[in-house]
Amino acid sequence: MGKAEDTKARLERAALTLFVARSVAETTTKEIAMAASVAEGTIYRYFPSKEQLALDLFLRHHQGLAEALGEAQRPAKALRAKIEAIVRCYCEWADRDWTLFAYHLLNQHSFLIQVPDGAANPVTVVRDVISQAMKAGEIPRRNVDLVAASAIGVVMQAATYKVYGRFTGDLSDHVRFFADAAWAVLAVKEK
Amino acid sequence: MGKAEDTKARLERAALTLFVARSVAETTTKEIAMAASVAEGTIYRYFPSKEQLALDLFLRHHQGLAEALGEAQRPAKALRAKIEAIVRCYCEWADRDWTLFAYHLLNQHSFLIQVPDGAANPVTVVRDVISQAMKAGEIPRRNVDLVAASAIGVVMQAATYKVYGRFTGDLSDHVRFFADAAWAVLAVKEK
DNA sequence: TATTTATAAGTGAGCAATCACTCAATTTCA
DNA sequence: TGAAATTGAGTGATTGCTCACTTATAAATA
Numbered sequence: 001m002g003k004a005e006d007t008k009a010r011l012e013r014a015a016l017t018l019f020v021a022r023s024v025a026e027t028t029t030k031e032i033a034m035a036a037s038v039a040e041g042t043i044y045r046y047f048p049s050k051e052q053l054a055l056d057l058f059l060r061h062h063q064g065l066a067e068a069l070g071e072a073q074r075p076a077k078a079l080r081a082k083i084e085a086i087v088r089c090y091c092e093w094a095d096r097d098w099t100l101f102a103y104h105l106l107n108q109h110s111f112l113i114q115v116p117d118g119a120a121n122p123v124t125v126v127r128d129v130i131s132q133a134m135k136a137g138e139i140p141r142r143n144v145d146l147v148a149a150s151a152i153g154v155v156m157q158a159a160t161y162k163v164y165g166r167f168t169g170d171l172s173d174h175v176r177f178f179a180d181a182a183w184a185v186l187a188v189k190e191k
Numbered sequence: 192m193g194k195a196e197d198t199k200a201r202l203e204r205a206a207l208t209l210f211v212a213r214s215v216a217e218t219t220t221k222e223i224a225m226a227a228s229v230a231e232g233t234i235y236r237y238f239p240s241k242e243q244l245a246l247d248l249f250l251r252h253h254q255g256l257a258e259a260l261g262e263a264q265r266p267a268k269a270l271r272a273k274i275e276a277i278v279r280c281y282c283e284w285a286d287r288d289w290t291l292f293a294y295h296l297l298n299q300h301s302f303l304i305q306v307p308d309g310a311a312n313p314v315t316v317v318r319d320v321i322s323q324a325m326k327a328g329e330i331p332r333r334n335v336d337l338v339a340a341s342a343i344g345v346v347m348q349a350a351t352y353k354v355y356g357r358f359t360g361d362l363s364d365h366v367r368f369f370a371d372a373a374w375a376v377l378a379v380k381e382k
Numbered sequence: 383t384a385t386t387t388a389t390a391a392g393t394g395a396g397c398a399a400t401c402a403c404t405c406a407a408t409t410t411c412a
Numbered sequence: 413t414g415a416a417a418t419t420g421a422g423t424g425a426t427t428g429c430t431c432a433c434t435t436a437t438a439a440a441t442a
Binding site for chain 1: 390391392393394
C-alpha cells in the first residue's frame with residue numbers, strides 16, 4: 001500500500017470508529033485527524049468535506065452489500081434457499097467488519113435519500129426475491145413492501161440490538177434461526 | 192390551557208417536528224423558536240438546554256409506551272393473545288402521534304443509554320412475556336434476547352420503513368399480520 | 383552516482399460562520 | 413402596580429475549512 005493510500009485508509013477507519021461511538025454531527029474534524037495521527041488539513045487532501053467522507057463510507061458499504069446479496073441469492077432456486085443465502089451473506093458482512101456494519105445500520109435514515117436512483121440496494125434485492133416468490137405461488141400474495149420489511153426486521157433488529165449491546169456473539173451463529181424465522185414470516189397463512 | 196403551558200407545548204411540538212425532519216444536532220434553537228412563534232430566549236424559560244428538551248421528549252414517549260404495553264398484555268393469558276395485545280397497543284401509539292413515534296424510533300441509539308435504570312422499558316416488557324412463555328413450555332427455549340429482537344423486528348422494521356416512506360397507511364391496519372408473524376418467529380421449531 | 387528539480391503529502395495557525403445560551407429591557411395582564 | 417412572561421441583540425466558545433508553507437519522495441540530469 002502506498003503512503004497516500006495508507007493515510008486515506010487510516011482517516012476512513014478513524015472517522016468510522018468515531019462516527020459510530022458518537023455520531024457524524026458530534027464528531028469534529030480535529031478528532032478525526034487526531035485519531036488518524038494526522039493534521040486536520042490532511043483530511044481535505046483526500047475528502048472535499050466531512051459530510052462527503054461520511055457519505056463515501058456509507059455508500060461503499062451500501063452498494064457492496066447490495067451486490068453481494070444479489071449474487072448470493074442468484075444460484076438458489078426456491079425461496080427458502082434464497083432466504084438462507086441472503087441471511088448468511090448479510091450476517092457474514094456484519095461479522096467481517098462490525099464497525100462499518102454498525103455505521104451503516106445506524107445512519108440509514110440520514111443517507112438513504114442520497115443513494116443514487118437505480119443504484120444497487122440491499123432492500124430492493126430482498127423485495128424482488130419476495131415479489132418473485134409471490135408470483136410463483138410459493139407464498140401468499142400480500143403487500144410486498146410490508147412483508148419484506150417484517151422479514152428483514154427479523155435479522156436487522158437482532159443486529160441493532162447487538163449494536164446496543166443487548167446481546168453478544170457473531171450474527172452468523174444464528175443464520176439457521178434467522179432464515180427459519182424470516183421464512184415463517186413470509187409464509188404466514190391468510191385467513 | 193394556560194398561556195405558559197401553551198407556549199411550552201408549542202415549543203415541544205415545534206422541536207419534535209424539526210428533530211424528525213432534520214436531526215437533534217442539526218436543528219438550531221433559533222429554528223425551534225421560529226417554528227413555535229417565540230423568541231429564542233423563551234426556550235430557556237421552559238427547558239434548561241436543547242439536549243434536555245430532546246431527552247424529555249424521548250423519555251416521555253419511552254416510558255408512556257412501556258407502561259401502556261405492560262397494561263395491554265396483562266389481561267391476556269396465552270402468549271398468542273399477549274402478542275396480539277402488545278402489537279395492537281404499539282401500532283395504536285404509532286398511529287396516534289406519528290411524529291413523536293418516529294422521533295422515538297430514530298433516536299433510540301442516542302438516548303437509550305440515558306434511560307434511568309429500572310425505569311419502564313418497552314423492550315423489557317416484551318422480553319419478560321417471551322421469557323415466561325418459554326418457561327411455561329409454550330414456545331421452544333432459546334436465547335431470549337435474540338428471539339425477542341427478531342419478534343420485535345417484525346413490527347419495528349415495518350414502522351421504520353414507513354418512516355422512510357417505503358409504504359403508507361396506518362400500522363394498525365396490519366395488526367393481525369404482525370401478530371401472526373411475530374408468533375411464527377417465536378414458534379420456529381428447533382431442529 | 384551525486385545533485386538538482388519537480389511533485390506529492392503533510393502541517394497547523396487562523397478565518398468566517400455558526401451555535402447554544404444569557405440578560406437587561408420591554409410587554410402582558412391580573 | 414407588580415410579578416410573570418417574552419424579547420432579541422449580544423457573547424464566548426466551537427466548528428469546518430483554507431492556505432501559505434514545510435517535508436518527504438521520486439524523476440531528471442550531469
